[in-house]
Amino acid sequence: MKKPEAMQGRQVxxxxxxxxxxxxxxxxDETELAFMDAFKVGELVVDAGTSVxxxxxxxxxxxxxxxxxxxxxxxxxxxxxxxxxxxxxxxLIGLQSVLMDKAEHTVEALTRASLCVFARDNLWxxxxxxxxxxxxxxxxxxxxxxxxxxHLLSVGRRTAAERVxxxxxxxxxxxxxxxxxxxxSLRLPLTQQHLADTLGLSLVHTNKTLHQLIRRGLxxxxxxxxxxxxxxxxxxxxxxxxxxxxxxxxL
Amino acid sequence: MKKPEAMQGRQVxxxxxxxxxxxxxxxxDETELAFMDAFKVGELVVDAGTSVxxxxxxxxxxxxxxxxxxxxxxxxxxxxxxxxxxxxxxxLIGLQSVLMDKAEHTVEALTRASLCVFARDNLWxxxxxxxxxxxxxxxxxxxxxxxxxxHLLSVGRRTAAERVxxxxxxxxxxxxxxxxxxxxSLRLPLTQQHLADTLGLSLVHTNKTLHQLIRRGLxxxxxxxxxxxxxxxxxxxxxxxxxxxxxxxxL
DNA sequence: CGACTTGTTGATGTACATCAAGGTACGTGG
DNA sequence: CCACGTACCTTGATGTACATCAACAAGTCG
Numbered sequence: 001m002k003k004p005e006a007m008q009g010r011q012v013x014x015x016x017x018x019x020x021x022x023x024x025x026x027x028x029d030e031t032e033l034a035f036m037d038a039f040k041v042g043e044l045v046v047d048a049g050t051s052v053x054x055x056x057x058x059x060x061x062x063x064x065x066x067x068x069x070x071x072x073x074x075x076x077x078x079x080x081x082x083x084x085x086x087x088x089x090x091x092l093i094g095l096q097s098v099l100m101d102k103a104e105h106t107v108e109a110l111t112r113a114s115l116c117v118f119a120r121d122n123l124w125x126x127x128x129x130x131x132x133x134x135x136x137x138x139x140x141x142x143x144x145x146x147x148x149x150x151h152l153l154s155v156g157r158r159t160a161a162e163r164v165x166x167x168x169x170x171x172x173x174x175x176x177x178x179x180x181x182x183x184x185s186l187r188l189p190l191t192q193q194h195l196a197d198t199l200g201l202s203l204v205h206t207n208k209t210l211h212q213l214i215r216r217g218l219x220x221x222x223x224x225x226x227x228x229x230x231x232x233x234x235x236x237x238x239x240x241x242x243x244x245x246x247x248x249x250x251l
Numbered sequence: 252m253k254k255p256e257a258m259q260g261r262q263v264x265x266x267x268x269x270x271x272x273x274x275x276x277x278x279x280d281e282t283e284l285a286f287m288d289a290f291k292v293g294e295l296v297v298d299a300g301t302s303v304x305x306x307x308x309x310x311x312x313x314x315x316x317x318x319x320x321x322x323x324x325x326x327x328x329x330x331x332x333x334x335x336x337x338x339x340x341x342x343l344i345g346l347q348s349v350l351m352d353k354a355e356h357t358v359e360a361l362t363r364a365s366l367c368v369f370a371r372d373n374l375w376x377x378x379x380x381x382x383x384x385x386x387x388x389x390x391x392x393x394x395x396x397x398x399x400x401x402h403l404l405s406v407g408r409r410t411a412a413e414r415v416x417x418x419x420x421x422x423x424x425x426x427x428x429x430x431x432x433x434x435x436s437l438r439l440p441l442t443q444q445h446l447a448d449t450l451g452l453s454l455v456h457t458n459k460t461l462h463q464l465i466r467r468g469l470x471x472x473x474x475x476x477x478x479x480x481x482x483x484x485x486x487x488x489x490x491x492x493x494x495x496x497x498x499x500x501x502l
Numbered sequence: 503c504g505a506c507t508t509g510t511t512g513a514t515g516t517a518c519a520t521c522a523a524g525g526t527a528c529g530t531g532g
Numbered sequence: 533c534c535a536c537g538t539a540c541c542t543t544g545a546t547g548t549a550c551a552t553c554a555a556c557a558a559g560t561c562g
Contacts (some may be wrong), residue, residue, distance in 0.1 A: 074400060074401075074403075074404045076404070076408060076409070076490050077490055080408040080409075081408070082403060082404040082407040082408045084400050084403055084404075095389075095393055096393045096396060096397055099389065099390050099393045100393060100394070100397065100497075104397060104400065104401075105400055124382075124386070127382035127383075127385055127386050128382045131375075131378040131379045131382065131385065132378075134378055134382065134385045134386070134389070135375070135378050135385070137389055138346075138350065138385070138388055138389045138392055139350050141389055141392035141393055141396060142346055142347045142350045142351060142392055143351070144396050145346075145347060145392060145395050145396050145399060146347055146351065146355060148396060148399040148400070148403060149325060149335050149355065149356055149399070150325075150355075151403060152325075152333060152335055152399060152402060152403050152406060153325045153327070153333040153335075155403060155406050155407045155451065156333040156406045156448075156450070156451030157327060157331040157332070157333045157451060158327070158331075159544085160544075160545075191512085191513065191514090192513075192514070193513080197407075199407075200406065200407030200408060201545075201546090202545065202546050202547075203514095204515090204516085204545085204546070204547075204548090205544085205545050205546070207514070207515065207516085208515090208516085208545095209545095211515080211516095223554095239327050239328055246351075410522080411522075411523070442534090442535065442536090443535075443536070444535080452523075452524090453523070453524050453525075454536095455523090455524070455525075455526090455537095455538085456522085456523050456524065458536070458537065458538085459523090459537090459538080460523095462537080462538095
């Protein structure tokens with residue numbers, strides 16, 4: 001587990017942010033962009049395997065993922081790990097740790113990733129001066145809760161095979177909304193161990209289950225390339241319903 | 252599953268709200284109390300077994316639990332149910348459904364319960380006029396996410412016995428902060444089926460596990476009365492750490 | 503200098519034996 | 533009647549062990 005690299009100065013100004021051009025994100029007006037630009041204190045680029053927030057440690061910053069994949073997890077004292085969810089470009093990181101004073105989970109980069117960094121101290125000004133942005137933050141928090149609801153349903157009540165199918169569709173769907181896919185194909189930067197820790201399964205059983213589903217022709221996954229072969233059957237099997245596509249805020 | 256009773260008019264004015272007297276809740280100033288009083292459109296009293304929000308249905312209201320226990324759950328098409336969390340007095344209900352336009356989960360009363368009802372349309376005014384209250388809502392959302400994180404860790408990575416011990420301590424701790432306990436004793440309005448659906452276990456196995464822990468002298472639970480007999484051993488066994496006691500907002 | 507070994511490491515694949523959890527059935531008791 | 537208790541058998545998931553495979557570094561030899 002590497003340490004984060006030193007935070008760099010600001011490279012991209014919010015008004016020119018290329019992420020905001022994606023159709024899935026809400027348009028900001030000039031005042032909002034100006035405020036965000038002032039709110040942003042820098043950028044952080046981390047290599048895969050680097051932790052940005054640590055379980056039990058005070059977290060002074062709020063982040064937005066600009067590029068790359070990250071994941072959030074908790075561990076038990078004896079090392080058992082549960083991955084809570086994944087953060088993709090546009091996702092907020094560190095809201096819990098800013099509001100509750102310290103993080104109760106760790107956030108680690110799955111790929112090389114870059115983050116926009118905001119100072120916690122200015123968050124209050126955001127609430128005072130820009131209620132729309134405050135509303136956006138609450139919206140993002142509610143969305144986070146919804147993702148956890150769905151994940152919890154999976155881990156608690158779906159069978160191993162259903163869980164695997166579900167999570168792959170879920171990740172594919174989220175990545176697709178950001179345009180990270182190429183047709184039915186997607187570069188998935190996970191190991192089977194990540195999947196296992198996401199789904200509450202052992203590595204060995206995850207592997208068996210994965211192959212069982214691949215043999216059934218639902219998808220393939222080789223060399224980090226996931227291909228959805230039969231989305232319909234897969235969604236039916238896993239009781240997966242894609243998230244309604246909404247124009248969502250981005251900080 | 253009964254339908255909610257008709258909403259009654261306002262009985263208790265926010266400035267006189269007895270719940271706010273609890274030491275665990277943040278004090279509101281007069282302006283805030285006045286605003287909340289105007290924001291509140293009524294009260295809703297429901298019997299045990301009544302659903303307030305329904306999975307997949309548009310939810311126009313925001314609620315605060317005033318008294319009683321409620322729980323939030325999702326179900327799969329074939330009926331498998333996963334309880335996501337419990338709502339006790341002071342907890343917010345319906346934020347997801349208000350922000351995302353419809354609920355993706357159901358909220359049901361575990362006991363007779365009364366709720367304060369707020370109109371979604373006025374939520375925006377709250378963000379405009381009372382950033383502190385907006386901040387509070389975000390805080391509550393972040394807290395909800397944290398509870399889910401912990402629950403997910405349990406279901407994903409704890410053994411059946413650890414899960415049972417953990418959830419009982421968790422519920423006891425939350426109830427204690429509200430003064431619902433009497434020493435080590437607490438009236439727990441759950442059936443073993445609720446517990447099973449919370450923990451992702453079968454009813455039979457939940458029962459066995461429960462008795463295994465009772466035989467070990469960690470707690471007892473008869474006639475709906477939970478008694479923590481050995482809190483230390485129980486917390487150690489389940490890797491339970493009580494939530495830091497914070498003064499928290501209430502709407 | 504390049505080409506071919508060799509060793510290392512991390513991710514993956516598969517075969518057991520074992521065990522934790524599930525499902526059915528049939529009790530009891532309020 | 534519904535919640536709880538318990539026995540019995542089944543099965544889904546685990547843990548250990550070991551083999552494969554690709555990526556990468558170091559070392560050796562033509």
